[in-house]
Amino acid sequence: DAKTTQPTSMDCAEGRAANLPCNHSTISGNEYVYWYRQIHSQGPQYIIHGLKNNETNEMASLIITEDRKSSTLILPHATLRDTAVYYCIVQRYGGSQGNLIFGKGTKLSVKP
Amino acid sequence: ETGVTQTPRHLVMGMTNKKSLKCEQHLGHNAMYWYKQSAKKPLELMFVYSLEERVENNSVPSRFSPECPNSSHLFLHLHTLQPEDSALYLCASSHPRGHEQFFGPGTRLTVL
Numbered sequence: 001d002a003k004t005t006q007p008t009s010m011d012c013a014e015g016r017a018a019n020l021p022c023n024h025s026t027i028s029g030n031e032y033v034y035w036y037r038q039i040h041s042q043g044p045q046y047i048i049h050g051l052k053n054n055e056t057n058e059m060a061s062l063i064i065t066e067d068r069k070s071s072t073l074i075l076p077h078a079t080l081r082d083t084a085v086y087y088c089i090v091q092r093y094g095g096s097q098g099n100l101i102f103g104k105g106t107k108l109s110v111k112p
Numbered sequence: 113e114t115g116v117t118q119t120p121r122h123l124v125m126g127m128t129n130k131k132s133l134k135c136e137q138h139l140g141h142n143a144m145y146w147y148k149q150s151a152k153k154p155l156e157l158m159f160v161y162s163l164e165e166r167v168e169n170n171s172v173p174s175r176f177s178p179e180c181p182n183s184s185h186l187f188l189h190l191h192t193l194q195p196e197d198s199a200l201y202l203c204a205s206s207h208p209r210g211h212e213q214f215f216g217p218g219t220r221l222t223v224l
Contacts, residue, residue, distance in 0.1 A: 041200070042217055042218070043114070043202050043217050045215065049211050100155075100157065102155040104154055
């Protein structure tokens with residue numbers, strides 16, 4: 001079973017920030033938080049990962065609470081092309097040292 | 113485009129057929145993965161290869177047979193499949209200690 005809990009679906013207006021929450025209350029000290037997304041009928045796409053500190057890249061920001069029991073993925077200016085299923089995954093590594101266990105994710109719908 | 117290609121993109125086969133799915137990457141990765149995504153179910157990891165050796169086999173039926181002849185190529189040989197094996201089959205690659213997995217576009221398999 002996935003170690004994370006995410007809302008089933010969310011809506012966001014185009015141009016606004018999309019904030020996607022994830023609960024991972026049983027996370028271990030050496031486990032990372034990964035975010036992937038899957039646009040309909042395509043392969044998943046890596047977005048960002050973090051251990052303790054907040055992270056930002058060209059796609060998104062990741063905010064991890066101090067106790068590491070939850071996190072939020074932020075898409076600062078959502079576009080229609082950001083409509084996808086977003087997966088929050090907790091794992092030791094993202095490569096073959098640790099296997100990604102995908103849950104059901106959050107279906108984000110960006111609306112004009 | 114992630115640099116991971118899969119062929120064919122679509123495949124229809126009968127239960128008595130033998131077919132193979134192919135995955136190719138020239139990203140310099142030496143870990144490769146097969147995932148299965150059935151309708152309305154989360155992605156399931158099937159096999160992991162690291163440095164051309166199989167390191168993970170998640171209780172997959174023997175009618176699925178993986179092959180990794182070199183670090184750039186991964187095959188999934190299929191024989192005597194069942195209709196419930198119809199799914200999207202995704203290949204991914206990464207550095208063994210890398211955080212990001214790069215997914216291909218998938219092969220949509222239909223078993224009649």
